[in-house]
Amino acid sequence: MSVEPRQLIGVRGxxxxxxxxxxxxxQVSYGYPWSERIFRDCLRVGYHAWVATDLDEQVIGYALLSVAVGEAHVLNLCVAPDARGHGVADRLLEALIGQxxxxxxxRVLLEVRPSNKSARRLYKRCGFERIATRPGYYPAPDGREDALLLALDLI
Structure with a gap:
């Protein structure tokens, strides 16, 4: 495609x-995906949720954030496989940080799998720093995988 990704997508609630x-x-992105009920519950309780769309208004990514007591937590950020590498995750993360x-x-906190190298690059590029490890946080085919706890200080 010759169209710049930022012209190609929009981010909305x-x-x-x-x-x-x-x-x-x-479901196509994770071996242990969230259920429909989890997404609907996030909307119901008022978590901040965005989608990235293409020119045809098709959803190509999404992000969810909770904010409480001076701390924000990235709950989920994902981009459709065929839309990765075009700045979609950057736009969604900008929306989360802006909110x-x-x-x-x-501060903004998030967990990421050590094996998710593309996500780790995104978060590092945006200024997130590792502050801890959560042992056995994620389900994995061979048992459990740790999570890296990352933080971005906003003040």
Missing amino acids: MRSRDVPAVLEIE AEAERAE
């Missing part, structure tokens, strides 16, 4: 009608 497309991306700043969060 996730709607209930987006959940089937979000769930499809989740955290708007709510005066002092």
Whole structure:
């Protein structure tokens, strides 16, 4: 494609009608995907949720964030396999950080699998730093995988 990715996509609030497309991306992206109920519960309780769309308004990525007591937590950020590598995750992460700043969060936290090298590069590029390891946090085919706990200080 010759179109710049930032011209190609938009980021908007996730709607209930987006959940089937979000769930499809989740299921092809993860061995242990979130259920439809988890996504609907996140919307119901008011977590901040966004989708990235292409020119045809097709959902190509999504992100969810909770904010409480001065701390924001990235709950999920995922891009459709055929849309990866085009800046979609960057745009979604910008939306998450912007929301955290708007709510005066002092810090943004997230967990990432050590094996998810592309996500780790994204977070490093955006200024996140490793602050801890959560042993056995994620389910994995051979048992459990640790999570790296990353933080971005906003103040």
